[in-house]
Amino acid sequence: MKRARIIYNRTAGKESIERELPRILERLESYGLETSCHATRCKGDGLEAARQSMERGFDIVIAAGGDGTIHEVVNGLATGGKRPRLGVLPCGTSNDFARSLKLPKDLLQACDVIGQGGIRRIDVGRLDDRFFINVAAAGWLTEVSYEAPSRLKSAIGPLAYYAKGLEKIGSLLHPFHVQLEASDRSFSEEILLFVVANSPSIGGFERLAPQADVSDGRMDVLVVKKGNIADLIHLMGLVRKGEHIHDERILYFQTDFLSITSQKPMRLNLDGEWGGELSGKIEILKGYIEICYPMSMQQRVNLRSQASG
CATH class of the missing domain: 2.60.200.40 (Tumour Suppressor Smad4)
Structure with missing residues (x-):
């Protein structure tokens, strides 16, 4: 069973993430993901939590929040040699990055994207050591x-x-x-x-x-x-x-x-x-980083065929 770690900003999106957390965990675990959580407490905590998740061998690290939360998680993962896959649950103010990837705004649908296994390799910018x-x-x-x-x-x-x-x-x-x-x-x-x-x-x-x-x-x-x-x-x-x-x-x-x-x-x-x-x-x-990405319709059909056959 694959292991997923959610790193979430409890104040993001009018605190919607904490209200939805039980259903989010249930949805992710329905895809066979053993999922645990970490709520960020202060600036920089998301970065350290992501780094620790990588060291502990999690397969997927999920940033739940806005662009700032994703930023911290990416910086925590970026220095590692074997980086886990990145998942995103968009619940911030503008969600620019999630919007550019056409990730669902609905958090449970975003869980489906993570669980279904679609992936895409994406670029990361580096300014000196940031x-x-x-x-x-x-x-x-x-x-x-x-x-x-x-x-x-x-x-x-x-x-x-x-x-x-x-x-x-x-x-x-x-x-x-x-x-x-x-x-x-x-x-x-x-x-x-x-x-x-x-x-x-x-x-x-x-x-x-x-x-x-x-x-x-x-x-x-x-x-x-x-x-x-x-x-x-x-x-x-x-x-x-x-x-x-x-x-x-x-x-x-x-x-x-x-x-x-x-x-x-x-x-x-x-x-x-x-x-x-x-x-x-x-x-x-x-x-530089592998991210959970929405599957195309054909990929979903192929996945269902494999599951039934």
């Missing part, structure tokens, strides 16, 4: 997502980010200078926002990096150049359509390696969490 699964960003987006209070996010979901954004509207026009070096280009300019994406969905915007793919071995780099409020409002409209990457105020390209230098200290956002200072080298580790 890992991220979905996004590395600096600029106003970093400030908004990092400073939105956790209680507010639990209460009103993604609206918490917009509420914080309105509060900080005056700081959106404070540019900072960066120098970027990729394998095929260099860039040095004052900008408002810097994003390295592993998936299209970031900060609740489903098409912020429309060409991103979690399994292509490349990062999508998006830079918003210095501009005014009118520029930002116009760009926001284009983002909703996924047409912003063609605008002259946007720099958008794909690469497998990137060196970043910032002239002044800037907060770095990794998967919605505080990740230290901007500056360093980013690389993409192709197919």
Whole structure:
């Protein structure tokens, strides 16, 4: 029997995970998964719990929460040699990474994805000794997502980010200078926002990096150049359509390696969490982690045929 370990954030998703926990355990065990749980108690606890789960030989480690919970679990697993499969039960504020993989919002259906055994190898970003699964960003987006209070996010979901954004509207026009070096280009300019994406969905915007793919071995780099409020409002409209990457105020390209230098200290956002200072080298580790992934209809038919035959 395979062993699964759920690492969950009890405050995520208006505390829905704890209410659903008995049914979640029952559903996973119906697939032959011997399942146990760990509730995170403080920042960094998810990382240590994931590391311990790996050392104890669990076959599947399940991150139950939002992008921050997944981030901690991935960082706990990333340094291991024989990494267990990653499962995700999305119950956070925006669930960007889960949305990009088209994982079910319903927690029991997400358990089915884990139990049915569909898998996909996905890329992981690394900035020096830190890992991220979905996004590395600096600029106003970093400030908004990092400073939105956790209680507010639990209460009103993604609206918490917009509420914080309105509060900080005056700081959106404070540019900072960066120098970027990729394998095929260099860039040095004052900008408002810097994003390295592993998936299209970031900060609740489903098409912020429309060409991103979690399994292509490349990062999508998006830079918003210095501009005014009118520029930002116009760009926001284009983002909703996924047409912003063609605008002259946007720099958008794909690469497998990137060196970043910032002239002044800037907060770095990794998967919605505080990740230290901007500056360093980013690389993409192709197919680094195996994740539980929804089966196609044909795969389900084949599985049923094998079970009956």
